[in-house]
Amino acid sequence: MNASDNAAWAEAQRHVAARRWEQAAAQLQDLLRKHADAAPARLLLAGVMLAQGGVRGAAEQLIATLSSLPADMHLICRVSQSLAKIGETAATLQCLAHPEIARSRSGPALLALAHVRQGLGQHEQALALMERAREAGLNDADFLYFHALQLQFNGRIAEAEGELESCLAKGPSFGRASLTLARIRRQTADSNHLDALHRRLAVVPHGSEDHAAVEFALHKEFDDIGRYEQAWEALQRGNGIMHRRLGYDTAAEEAVFDALIERFPQSLNTAPDAPVGGPQPIFIVGMPRSGTTLLERIVGNHSQVMPAGELADLPKQLRWTADRHGHPLMDLPLLEATRTLDPALLGRRYLQQSQWRAAGRRYYVDKLPPNFMLVGFIRQALPQAKILHMIREPMEICFSNYRALFGDAYAYSYGLDSLAHHYRQYRRLMAHWHAVAPGFVLDVAYDALVQDTVSTARRVLDFCGLAFEAECLDIAGNRAPVATLSSAQVRAPIHQRALGEWRRYAEPLQPLCRALAATD
Incomplete structure (x- = not known):
């Protein structure tokens, strides 16, 4: 591009930064009339169209990048992520076949593409990309956690357990890894992680999702070894953290179901x-x-x-x-x-x-x-x-939801009243x-x-x-x-074994019993 085109590109980026979507779109479309193969401009225009609420136009721009996508791993990652995000699965697979991927030794790029494969449900391919990312030098706590998940998804449970232990050795307050490790097998009085979990509680950021995850992990391990009072207390604390973080809008959810x-x-x-x-x-x-x-x-x-x-x-x-x-x-x-x-x-x-x-x-x-x-x-x-x-x-399904940490996916699951309310909407x-x-x-x-x-x-x-x-x-x-x-x-x-698990906590779950009975 010449100096004039570079100035137009810079102006388009300023419009985007200021959320002036119409001006940004017009600038980018002018630029693409002269440079139809400018993949970064098409990628940015697709983002602008999504910000304006449309999907089809964004999809057209992203698909148009594939015919001239350069051997640039950063750009390949962004295009594949964007295509997958809007459901252009066939085009995502085409992007993932780019020959540069097979040659790449960029650990971060390979990990990013592994996440795309994971999102498509291609877990064997995702694990293969993660193995390559490890060979390229990735070995921090985040990588070890995601690698452990892929090992687990692919049935390599013992290896996943070892990888989670390695992850926690690098990141002592890593809540997600703590919970995954607690869930990976049934804990016993002689073999558990309770001491380590209590140490993490002392350093985890209070009120964070990591904090909630450690509490959910404590619940799982206390429950496994039969210390139900402590298990319930940890479960209440974890759900309380998530409820305060996310809230639950009863009226909004009911309006959608109506x-x-x-x-x-x-x-x-x-x-x-x-x-x-x-x-x-x-x-x-x-x-x-x-x-x-x-x-x-x-x-x-x-x-x-x-x-x-x-x-x-x-x-x-x-x-x-x-x-x-x-x-x-x-x-x-x-x-x-x-x-x-x-x-x-x-x-x-x-x-x-x-x-x-x-x-x-x-x-x-x-x-x-x-x-x-x-x-x-x-x-x-x-x-x-x-x-x-x-x-x-x-009671079985609501308690099973209450003891699961879903992140921000299901805000209803972090309160007994909200669980009963959601169950009523689902059932009707x-x-x-x-x-x-x-x-x-x-x-x-x-x-x-x-x-x-x-x-x-x-x-x-x-x-x-x-x-x-x-x-x-x-x-x-x-x-x-x-x-x-x-x-x-x-x-x-x-x-x-999962039948009747809630009965171990029948007394503290009475509010849920009453709320569900009120839905009949």
Whole structure:
């Protein structure tokens, strides 16, 4: 670029810094008319378009960078991250095939691309990139933590445990690693981390998420060894920290659920030209910690099914189709934008961006629990899809949420009243989907799945149009990567140990019992 172009580029960046989006967009578009292959300008213009609330225009700009993307690892990382963020999965895979990646020895860049692969559910590829990042010199606490997670996701549990210990040796107040280490196996009176956890409490920033994570780790380890009073106290402290950090807006969440029900008030008609070709999704939905991962492992063991993990494909394609950028799975502006939505287009977009995950099989499992909010859209856009809905006894599921640290993903989970309120919204929405799309969703009870696994699995497979295969029940032999809170435990044979866990804390959980009873 000449001096005039450089001045225009600098001016565009000043507009962006000042959040003058329209002026920035005009400046960048002028620049691209002269330099169509200027990838940094297209990348910046895509960011400007997202800031203005649009998705499709940003996607066009990002995809246009791929034909002339230079051998610049920093730029390759930014483009791949941006494409993945807005759900352009096919283009993300194209970017990840850039030949410069195979040559790179940049540890930070390789780690960044590992996170992109992880976000796509490609955990074996993510681990391979992390191994290369380690060879390139990365070895700080953050890297060791993320490397340990990938080892765990890929079933290398003993190695993950050692890596977490190494991480904590470098970062003594590293809360996430403390909690992951506590969860990776059952602790005993003779072998636990309680002394180390108490030492970390003395140095962790008070009121931080690290602080909360150490408290959740204490709860897990005290619970394992039967010291339930101390376990409950730690759990209360951890949840109190997170509740103070995040809050929970009862009215705002209720408004979204009300609007969803209003958006689909009667029997759901399917799109006349809804897509049907190629591999088809089996959605698994429900509240987190309801047993969705266990169900995925069973269905995913079938010879005609590929377990793809927790996918953000549907929410991202919904936002692309509605052309409404945002981060929540559902909010009122997005819902309003969907009133003119083309369901057939949503179905085509979803399949175009996700069918590669089937790897030649007839079906693939899309297991994102909060997709229960999107059943109406699935019915209209993908009427041939199957939806399995995991249900669990109210106290079981609410307590399981209360003892999980979800970061900022589920603010409702950090208070007993907010848990009961969210459960009520979830239950009434699922009742609505059953009313307006009868037979489209199969409820699968967690108790039945672990107590009468064979007959429950037969019913699930029959609903999906699949013949029963005994291999489906061998979840301990399933070596596929899994990236959930239960990624260490789900590799064990099917068991009933999680039934009734809340009863150890029945007395302090009475407020939750009463709040749930009030929802009936």
